[in-house]
Amino acid sequence: MLKKILIANRGEIAERIIKTCSRLGIKTVAVYSEADKEAPFVESADEAYLLGGPRVQESYLNSAKILEIAKETKAEGIHPGYGFLSENAEFAKACEAEGVVFIGPSPKVISLMGKKVESRIAMEAAGLPLVPGISRPLKDADEAAELAGQFGYPVMLKASAGGGGIGMQACSTEAELRKAFEGNQKRAVMFFGNGDMFLEKLIEKPRHIEIQVLADKHGNTVYLWERECSIQRRHQKVLEEAPSPFLDRETREAMGKAAVEAAKSIGYSNAGTIEFLVDEEKNFYFLEMNTRLQVEHPITEEITGLDLVEEQIRIASGESLGFQQKDIVLKGHAIEVRIYAEDPKTMYPSPGKITNLKLPQGTGIRHELGVTSTSHVTPFYDPMIAKLVIKGRTRGEAAARLEEALAQYHVEGIKTNIPLLSEIVAHEAFKSGDTTTDFIQKNIVKTNTISS
Numbered sequence: 001m002l003k004k005i006l007i008a009n010r011g012e013i014a015e016r017i018i019k020t021c022s023r024l025g026i027k028t029v030a031v032y033s034e035a036d037k038e039a040p041f042v043e044s045a046d047e048a049y050l051l052g053g054p055r056v057q058e059s060y061l062n063s064a065k066i067l068e069i070a071k072e073t074k075a076e077g078i079h080p081g082y083g084f085l086s087e088n089a090e091f092a093k094a095c096e097a098e099g100v101v102f103i104g105p106s107p108k109v110i111s112l113m114g115k116k117v118e119s120r121i122a123m124e125a126a127g128l129p130l131v132p133g134i135s136r137p138l139k140d141a142d143e144a145a146e147l148a149g150q151f152g153y154p155v156m157l158k159a160s161a162g163g164g165g166i167g168m169q170a171c172s173t174e175a176e177l178r179k180a181f182e183g184n185q186k187r188a189v190m191f192f193g194n195g196d197m198f199l200e201k202l203i204e205k206p207r208h209i210e211i212q213v214l215a216d217k218h219g220n221t222v223y224l225w226e227r228e229c230s231i232q233r234r235h236q237k238v239l240e241e242a243p244s245p246f247l248d249r250e251t252r253e254a255m256g257k258a259a260v261e262a263a264k265s266i267g268y269s270n271a272g273t274i275e276f277l278v279d280e281e282k283n284f285y286f287l288e289m290n291t292r293l294q295v296e297h298p299i300t301e302e303i304t305g306l307d308l309v310e311e312q313i314r315i316a317s318g319e320s321l322g323f324q325q326k327d328i329v330l331k332g333h334a335i336e337v338r339i340y341a342e343d344p345k346t347m348y349p350s351p352g353k354i355t356n357l358k359l360p361q362g363t364g365i366r367h368e369l370g371v372t373s374t375s376h377v378t379p380f381y382d383p384m385i386a387k388l389v390i391k392g393r394t395r396g397e398a399a400a401r402l403e404e405a406l407a408q409y410h411v412e413g414i415k416t417n418i419p420l421l422s423e424i425v426a427h428e429a430f431k432s433g434d435t436t437t438d439f440i441q442k443n444i445v446k447t448n449t450i451s452s
Helices: 011-024 038-044 062-072 089-097 109-112 116-125 143-152 174-192 250-263 296-303 308-316 397-409 417-428 440-445
Strands: 004-007 027-033 047-054 078-081 155-159 169-170 198-199 207-215 219-231 236-242 270-278 284-290 333-340 357-358 365-369 384-392 409-412
Touching: 004 011, 004 062, 011 027, 011 038, 011 308, 011 365, 027 038, 027 062, 047 062, 047 078, 062 078, 062 089, 062 174, 078 308, 089 109, 109 116, 109 284, 116 198, 116 250, 116 284, 143 155, 143 174, 143 198, 143 207, 155 174, 174 198, 207 250, 207 284, 207 308, 219 250, 219 296, 219 440, 236 296, 236 417, 250 270, 250 284, 270 308, 296 308, 296 333, 296 357, 296 365, 333 417, 384 397, 397 417, 417 440
Parallel strands: 004 027, 004 078, 027 047
Antiparallel strands: 155 169, 155 198, 207 219, 207 270, 219 236, 236 333, 270 284, 333 384, 357 409, 365 384
């Protein structure tokens, strides 16, 4: 197993990786920006090195500097966490060139699955069901309008190299589509350097359900059940749970087997997630593959008893999976909410200094924390400061514990989205499992001033 790992990330995920490494006796190297010099993860690591200024280009996206520190500290591997360089094929390739193990899949696979059109073609070849659409970039807005007429409105326009909802827009009319094409193409070029756009039929009132897979380098691949991530805001996940309250056993197993076949078909290794849209009749359609650890991975850990970071490290070290599909038993129900430093009404970031932090305690509560009671939340990075993970024997028990825990969660000095989360989990639609992707728009937006 790897003996020393550099963590090319920050905040709660850096802390999360350090925790597992410490348990396994693996030395850790943290890298940090000037804005993060007093962050908890810097203190938690065995060694810590300054990358540069506060902006990501000066620090967490400075791949050359990160690799330089890895070599200087004799780190054998780099764990990229999520975001930043985690799905950067060029960085993974540079790690290979320097003899440093990238804890993730191969650069070739990262590149393939990072492009929506190419990944769609690959998954079509693997036999996965796809949303009606095209498997090549659109020529222009005229072609988009012609195809939309064939599919029938509404349609979803997407940037091929997009992520985080950037370059994505639902369109209900031709006029709306033509306007969206130009604007989203410009955004795609700005954010990703790639203006390729493609089009799909919009599945109405879907659920966003993803399958976690693990694959070693010896041909063994398993799925670790599913996570439902349907409660979203501007295509960003807000609350996730495992298992889905919607799926039956037959659909769950069919999706799991499809995800395994998909991973095998592209020679995947390490942890990955196949994301699906599921309609009201439980038909499922491939959406995309995330070639990294997911923010919501703790809920899978809670229902399986596995440590996904440990499994990532073991796979990257060349070990075989220590279990088979039949050994993975689903136990209980887990829900995760993301705690953001943001105004709960506008959903805009709310940076500042935390003056007091009181965390809920009790049975089935797990905290993934990137701050302390005196931390300064900077405006330079994603405003997520923590995750609250709740485990129960049943969904009802987990939901009740979550509602109580949120009532006890206390943060002073900055605004957070805790009021919004409390409103979501108290809603009857959530309690009944009616959690389609329009949940917030349908049940929450009408009762407050959040901008849609």
